Amino acid sequence: MADLPSYKIVAGCRQRHGDGRLFFRTDGREHEERRAAQRQRFLEANPDIGEQHREMIRKAAVTPGMTRGEATAAWGLLDEDTRNVFGHVTDEEGIAYAYFTGFDVGGLHALYMMNDVVAGVLETEEFIAPHERELDMKLAERYLGLFCFYDWGDGTVRGSDMDQYKNPPDILAMGFYRLESIPHFLTDARALEMLELRVRGEGCGEQYEAALRRLGTDVDHATPAERCEAAVAAQPRPYMIWLFTMP
Numbered sequence: 001m002a003d004l005p006s007y008k009i010v011a012g013c014r015q016r017h018g019d020g021r022l023f024f025r026t027d028g029r030e031h032e033e034r035r036a037a038q039r040q041r042f043l044e045a046n047p048d049i050g051e052q053h054r055e056m057i058r059k060a061a062v063t064p065g066m067t068r069g070e071a072t073a074a075w076g077l078l079d080e081d082t083r084n085v086f087g088h089v090t091d092e093e094g095i096a097y098a099y100f101t102g103f104d105v106g107g108l109h110a111l112y113m114m115n116d117v118v119a120g121v122l123e124t125e126e127f128i129a130p131h132e133r134e135l136d137m138k139l140a141e142r143y144l145g146l147f148c149f150y151d152w153g154d155g156t157v158r159g160s161d162m163d164q165y166k167n168p169p170d171i172l173a174m175g176f177y178r179l180e181s182i183p184h185f186l187t188d189a190r191a192l193e194m195l196e197l198r199v200r201g202e203g204c205g206e207q208y209e210a211a212l213r214r215l216g217t218d219v220d221h222a223t224p225a226e227r228c229e230a231a232v233a234a235q236p237r238p239y240m241i242w243l244f245t246m247p
């Protein structure tokens with residue numbers, strides 16, 4: 001795993017790369033009908049956005065200071081645009097700092113985020129590999145109802161259904177949340193078996209088997225890696241992994 005130390009993420013966000021510049025999407029897909037429709041829906045749903053940012057969104061341009069939603073709408077980002085986007089998130093004094101690389105919008109770009117605001121934009125060819133447990137996190141998000149993930153450097157990644165950083169201590173003290181280790185689905189046969197039962201229990205069995213066929217296999221011959229990949233594909237709803245690495 002190629003990790004990015006927490007202090008580098010925080011330092012990068014504070015440098016405010018590209019502050020005052022516009023970063024246009026220029027790959028020729030910026031004004032495709034489906035992206036334009038997504039952009040228009042976003043603008044109609046958020047009438048309070050200032051005119052300056054509204055105009056940037058219409059022109060498919062991103063700049064530091066935009067919200068995550070504004071940047072997503074401006075570049076017209078769809079699922080296919082983020083398959084090679086790798087993200088690393090850390091926390092300092094209650095602020096979530098993040099660094100995402102691999103946005104190919106006519107050139108490779110990285111985004112620095114402070115909470116949900118773009119702190120910097122950087123044109124870079126750099127790719128940082130995803131966390132080695134990313135597949136497990138995807139499956140835990142989709143099927144176990146865990147949304148925030150924490151790597152404390154002890155070899156175990158824990159998942160929670162409540163953000164352990166952003167919620168007040170008195171709320172967390174009530175204990176109305178889950179914080180548990182997520183399974184190694186690739187190596188834990190029992191966990192993988194239970195996952196497949198959950199996939200079918202949620203009515204996704206046909207999607208699961210179809211995904212296996214697309215991989216050139218079936219339920220009787222698929223490897224654990226193929227089973228996990230099919231389980232990810234069987235429930236195609238958007239997901240966002242927030243992985244917090246303690247400094």
